[in-house]
Amino acid sequence: MAINGVVLSGRNEKLSHTTLDEAMLLSGFGVYNILHMLMCGLILMGVIMQSLALGYVMPAAQCDLDLTLQQRGWLAAIPFAAIILTSYFWGWLADTQGRRPVMLFSMILSAIFSVFTSFSPNLISFAVLQFISSVFMSGPSAVVYTYLGEFNSLRHRDKMVAFGSSFVGIGTVVLPGISWLILPVEFYHPISFLDIAYRPWRLLVVACALPYAISAIFLMFAPESPKFLNAIGEYEVCLDVVKTIYSVNQRMPKDSFPVKSLIVENHINKDVDSHGIGAVLRSMRDQTVPLFKRPLLPWTCLTCFVQFGIFATTNGFYVWFPSILNSLANHDGGEASICDILDATRLPADNGTLIECNDTMNTETFERSIYIGLVFSSMYIIVGFLVDFVGKKPILVVILSVTGMCGIGAHLVPNSQVGVVLFAIFQMSGACIGLMTAVAVELFPTKYRAMAVCLSMMMGRVGSMAGSNLIGVFLQSNCGISFYLFGGIIIVNALFCLTLPGKKQDNKPVKDTVVEPAENETHEPV
Missing domain, CATH: 1.20.1250.20 (MFS general substrate transporter like domains)
Incomplete structure (x- = not known):
C-alpha cells in the first residue's frame, strides 16, 4: 500500500510514530490543500484591496472631504504606515497566541472599522478610523503566508504559497471591477446627526472589506496550524488536524491514517530563560x-x-x-x-476662482x-x-x-x-x-x-x-x-x-541552503 508515493509496506511500525513533516507528507495533497489555499488567497486579496482602495476612494471623496493633493498623498500612505508600524507586533502575537486567532480577531475588527470609516464626517475622523482599520488589516498580511505554508508538506509548500500569492494580482483586477460597479451609481442619502450624505464612495470603503468578512466566516471553521500546535506541545490536537487533512485528501476515514503518534521534537526556543522586551x-x-x-x-x-x-x-x-x-x-x-x-x-479660472470641484x-x-x-x-x-x-x-x-x-x-x-x-x-x-x-x-x-x-x-x-x-x-x-x-x-x-x-x-548549489520547515x-x- 502506498500513500502519496510513500510505500507503507514493511514500515507500518516506524510510521506509526514519526515526525510532523513525515506525517504531513503522508496526509497527501488534494482537495483540503486547495480549499485552504483559496481561503488564504481570499485573505490576501482582502489585504491588497484594502491597501490600495484609497486610490479609487479619494478621487470620488475629494469634494465631500475637501481633499488637496498633499492630503490625498498622506491618506494613501496610511495603510503602508500601519503595516510598517505593526507587522512585527502581529508576527510576535501569532508566534505566541497562534496564527488562526490572531487573523480571525484582526480581520473582524478591520472590517468593523472599515464600516465606521465609511461614516466619517471629515478628513480627521476619516484618517483616524482608516489608520485603525489598517492596523488590524496588517495582522493577516504578516501571518497569512505562514498559515498557508504550514498546512502543506515540504514537497508542495512553495507551490501552494505561489498560487496563494497570485490572489494579490487578482485583487488588482477585482478592485477596479468593484469600483466600476459602485462609483458610477448615483445615490445620496443624508444622515443628519453626522452631517454627511452617504454616497457611493462610502459604500466602496465597506465593499473593499468584504473579502475580510467572508474570510473570517471561513476561518471560523478552519483549525489552527499543525506546525504551531506541534511547536507548543499540543501533539494530540496537531495529529488530529493532520488526520483531517488526510481524510479529506484521500477520502478515507481518519482512523486509517498510519501515524498514531508524533515524535516529540526539540524545538529551538530563543531566549527560553529570559523574557520581556530586553x-x-x-x-x-x-x-x-x-x-x-x-x-x-x-x-x-x-x-x-x-x-x-x-x-x-x-x-x-x-x-x-x-x-x-x-x-x-x-x-x-x-x-x-x-x-x-x-x-x-x-x-x-480667469476670474481667479478655482474650478468647481469635480x-x-x-x-x-x-x-x-x-x-x-x-x-x-x-x-x-x-x-x-x-x-x-x-x-x-x-x-x-x-x-x-x-x-x-x-x-x-x-x-x-x-x-x-x-x-x-x-x-x-x-x-x-x-x-x-x-x-x-x-x-x-x-x-x-x-x-x-x-x-x-x-x-x-x-x-x-x-x-x-x-x-x-x-x-x-x-x-x-x-x-x-x-x-x-x-x-x-x-x-x-x-x-x-x-x-x-x-x-x-x-x-x-549553496551548501547552507537546506530545506527547513517554517517554524x-x-x-x-x-
Missing part, C-alpha cells in the same frame, strides 16, 4: 547587526535600495493611477502630455485599470516561466531598465494615449519584487535569511509610504519631476542589479 531586543540585535557588517553589508544595501525603489514606484504611483486615468478620460481637448492634462485640471469617475478609468491589472498579473506568470531558463539577473536588469525608461517617456510623449501605455509598462517594474526576494534568499546565509528578507520588505513598505507622499507633492507642484525621479530610480536599480551573481551562481516564522514573502 530579550526581544537582544534577539533582534543579534539577527540584525551581522547584516550591516562585511561581507553581507553590500548585499543588504543593494536589496534594501532596490526594494525601496520598486515599492516606491509601483505602490506610490498605483494609488494615484485612478486619479491620473480619470483626468485623462475626462480630457476633451487635443493631443497633450499626461502632465499637461493633469496641470489643466488644477488651473484657476469628483465624478469616468467609466474608462475602471476599464483601463482592469486591463492593466490583467497585464500586471500576467507579468508575474511570464517572469515565473522565464526565470528558470534565463536567470534572475538578466530579467531584473532588462525589466527595470525598460520600465524605468518608459516611466520617463510617459512624461515626454505629447500623446496622452501613448503616455498611458508607457505609464502602464512603467508599473510592470513591480513584477521584480518577487525576484528580488528570491535573490535575497540566495545571497544571505540561512541563519540571517529571514531577517534579511524582512528588512528588505520593510524598506519596500517605507518606499510605498514615501512614494505616495512625494508623488502627491510633485503632481501638485511639478508633475514632470515625479516621472523623472522615479523613472531614474528604477534605472539606477537596474544598474545595481548588474553587480548580482550571474546564472551560473544561481544554479550552483514560528511570520515574515511576509511576496
Whole structure:
C-alpha cells in the first residue's frame, strides 16, 4: 500500500510514530490543500484591496472631504504606515497566541472599522478610523503566508504559497471591477446627526472589506496550524488536524491514517530563560547587526535600495493611477502630455476662482485599470516561466531598465494615449519584487535569511509610504519631476542589479541552503 508515493509496506511500525513533516507528507495533497489555499488567497486579496482602495476612494471623496493633493498623498500612505508600524507586533502575537486567532480577531475588527470609516464626517475622523482599520488589516498580511505554508508538506509548500500569492494580482483586477460597479451609481442619502450624505464612495470603503468578512466566516471553521500546535506541545490536537487533512485528501476515514503518534521534537526556543522586551531586543540585535557588517553589508544595501525603489514606484504611483486615468478620460481637448492634462485640471479660472470641484469617475478609468491589472498579473506568470531558463539577473536588469525608461517617456510623449501605455509598462517594474526576494534568499546565509528578507520588505513598505507622499507633492507642484525621479530610480536599480551573481551562481548549489520547515516564522514573502 502506498500513500502519496510513500510505500507503507514493511514500515507500518516506524510510521506509526514519526515526525510532523513525515506525517504531513503522508496526509497527501488534494482537495483540503486547495480549499485552504483559496481561503488564504481570499485573505490576501482582502489585504491588497484594502491597501490600495484609497486610490479609487479619494478621487470620488475629494469634494465631500475637501481633499488637496498633499492630503490625498498622506491618506494613501496610511495603510503602508500601519503595516510598517505593526507587522512585527502581529508576527510576535501569532508566534505566541497562534496564527488562526490572531487573523480571525484582526480581520473582524478591520472590517468593523472599515464600516465606521465609511461614516466619517471629515478628513480627521476619516484618517483616524482608516489608520485603525489598517492596523488590524496588517495582522493577516504578516501571518497569512505562514498559515498557508504550514498546512502543506515540504514537497508542495512553495507551490501552494505561489498560487496563494497570485490572489494579490487578482485583487488588482477585482478592485477596479468593484469600483466600476459602485462609483458610477448615483445615490445620496443624508444622515443628519453626522452631517454627511452617504454616497457611493462610502459604500466602496465597506465593499473593499468584504473579502475580510467572508474570510473570517471561513476561518471560523478552519483549525489552527499543525506546525504551531506541534511547536507548543499540543501533539494530540496537531495529529488530529493532520488526520483531517488526510481524510479529506484521500477520502478515507481518519482512523486509517498510519501515524498514531508524533515524535516529540526539540524545538529551538530563543531566549527560553529570559523574557520581556530586553530579550526581544537582544534577539533582534543579534539577527540584525551581522547584516550591516562585511561581507553581507553590500548585499543588504543593494536589496534594501532596490526594494525601496520598486515599492516606491509601483505602490506610490498605483494609488494615484485612478486619479491620473480619470483626468485623462475626462480630457476633451487635443493631443497633450499626461502632465499637461493633469496641470489643466488644477488651473484657476480667469476670474481667479478655482474650478468647481469635480469628483465624478469616468467609466474608462475602471476599464483601463482592469486591463492593466490583467497585464500586471500576467507579468508575474511570464517572469515565473522565464526565470528558470534565463536567470534572475538578466530579467531584473532588462525589466527595470525598460520600465524605468518608459516611466520617463510617459512624461515626454505629447500623446496622452501613448503616455498611458508607457505609464502602464512603467508599473510592470513591480513584477521584480518577487525576484528580488528570491535573490535575497540566495545571497544571505540561512541563519540571517529571514531577517534579511524582512528588512528588505520593510524598506519596500517605507518606499510605498514615501512614494505616495512625494508623488502627491510633485503632481501638485511639478508633475514632470515625479516621472523623472522615479523613472531614474528604477534605472539606477537596474544598474545595481548588474553587480548580482550571474546564472551560473544561481544554479550552483549553496551548501547552507537546506530545506527547513517554517517554524514560528511570520515574515511576509511576496
